[in-house]
Amino acid sequence: MQFDVVNFVPLAVLIPFFGAAFAFAFYRNQATQKAITIGALIITVVLEIVLLSEVWHGGTHAVQLAGWPAPFGISMVIDRFAALMLVVSSIITLAVLLYAVGQGAAEEKNDSGPVSIFYPTFLILVAGVSNAFLAGDLFNLYVGFEIFLTASYVLLTLGGGEARIRAGVTYVVVSILSSMLFLITIGLMYAATGTVNLADLALKITELDHGTQLMLHVMLLVAFGIKAAVFPLAFWLPDSYPTAPAPVTAVFAGLLTKVGIYAMIRTETLLFPGERINTVLMVVAALTMIVGILGALAQSDIKRMLSFTLISHIGYLVFGLALSSVIGMAATIYYVAHHITIQTTLFLVTGLIERRAGTSNVDKLGGLARISPVLAILFFLPAMNLAGIPPFSGFVGKLGMMQGGIAENTWITWTLVFASVLTSLLTLLAVARIWARGFWRKAEDVEKPERILIQKSLAHARAANKRLLPAAMVAPTALLVAMSLAFTVFAGPLMNFSRAAAQDMYERTPYLEAVLGEDRVDGVRDELVEFTTGYVIDLDTDDDGAAEFAPVRTSLQPDMETDDRGFTRVEIDEQADPAEGGDQ
């Protein structure tokens, strides 16, 4: 008890912060800065992997900062979901950092101002994201949001060129507005309940009358919805993200919207469980998917197109979240982790394409598959993964969500299942267009090609590859592609883990016990259990979850494919198969 590694949770925030401070201190010396930044991130990743392995079996753990007990002090809570998000986000940021270092070495101080601020700001971003994932009270969550948003303002407007300033202003104003909305909600919540601690709120909110609950609920979701880029609130994203430098866009696209989704998931599971506004969320999810992907089809710039697919795939996450079932939530958790990786990878690859071809406009690209097969593979794998082609992890996650939707078996979930299949196909169309134009068509067929694409011979082109695609940039990208493939290979254990995380979140007692202590929870345990079993389906399956363990039960897949055409096969057979349950 004296030396419990889980008590080092706050270090996940502190290490990047101290790293940032030291990196600022050595602003004259770029090499030292780089070393400090990479070192701090590596330590963070190692620490978080240790934490994940602790939490994997141990369950939820809370650290009360400065020893003040829960409702009065600041708590940091790490549960399975938070630990997974921490590890995935840190690995992503480390890979992006290595990519940025590679790019910086290749590009020779293109954007450097009087003080080099990229590395410390990047670390502050990481600290803010970690803080948001670990926050045990609403106000700390707000502070976490503000930390990484402020860092993101600086990163987005790096260099201060005209396009970036233009995009930056819109982004900053929209973000500030959503933060204000969040702050108003915090104020109202405090006025209504007298606490901002998430666990304490979870118990006290049920005592409020329904109108007040609904208002607070919707206000929180709108505030987070802006940050998560859910459909009617997503207009700012495709305008602002693509103008930033490639590594910055990659880390924004991968992480920032997901923190919004993370906050939405916490809201839906911990603070306001139940099915009150699930139908609205599902309508929003369907619109996000469809409108997002239609936006993507209209774009010719790869970065903008990917920004729109990012919005579209946020729709899947909202869908899984709105199902209010363990299957749906497990799939959502898995899909968040998958999507962070895949979206970051695709933006990094786009950065490589831009370097190699001089543009990221598909109308001006051509012949890349011939010129650089490595680049083609690096693009092809995550692109197919994004579209959800089996056996990639995108397929596994979507399958889980659709299974959740089918299990719920109402007209709206069927509409959602149909919409997600359609979106998946349209995503395939969108990435196939990039592939067909950028990679497969001959460079000579391009109307107004960039000069850099037309080489005298293949040997000349390949020689240019060495200069334009340095190994220091390709290697981190390849690392991320490998990581996205690992999501497929380890889908079984990961899905198992997501399922345990989802179960924890719906039961709520592990979280509340960790923060408030068992005595406090014992008084209301019966109510909590009754509420959970009343609202959440399939919480306690006798077969250890084998029957609904979607990705492993391959026997279900033919059903899934016919299901979106007709409503005939609606009943999911509930057979328990111990053999399949055993092999994960």
Place this chain on the structure above:
Amino acid sequence: MTINLTLLIVMGAMLAIGIYLMLERSLTRVLLGIILISNGVNLLILQTAGRAGESPIVRDGLGAEEYLDPLPQALLLTAIVIAFAMVAILLALIYRSWVIARQDEVTDDEEDRRVATTIGAHDPEEDDDVGTETSEFIDSVDPVTGSVRAVNPAERNREASEEPTSSSDAHQAGES
């Protein structure tokens, strides 16, 4: 909970004016709007403490309800600092925008325009540049350096159509 009516009215007025200002296209006014909104929100948090009371230092013979709730003020302090930082960075952005492009407005996104034009969704009534504001500071010669800047599309339109501000104003009035 008891709420101070004056604070409530001031908060409402600040939020209302702030939202009105944020809807403007001029960045300086958006900034002023943000300042007002953030301070309105700060007042809201201040009010969640309820009725004013004794300073929260434990003394004998005072009941718990006699003290002022200190937590909202702690939250408020953090919120003020954050809002201050936000305003500072936004001010820097606006200044930069002014230095680079000599304009104090949210500009249109060129890529959006291009997509709209290629798929034939460009509606000249809706989407054309609208000259919103004329100012004595908008000049084609930079008063500081004496250099001549590029004239932006909004102004080119203005010159082309001879009588732009009045027509666009009338156009705006017609829309609203």
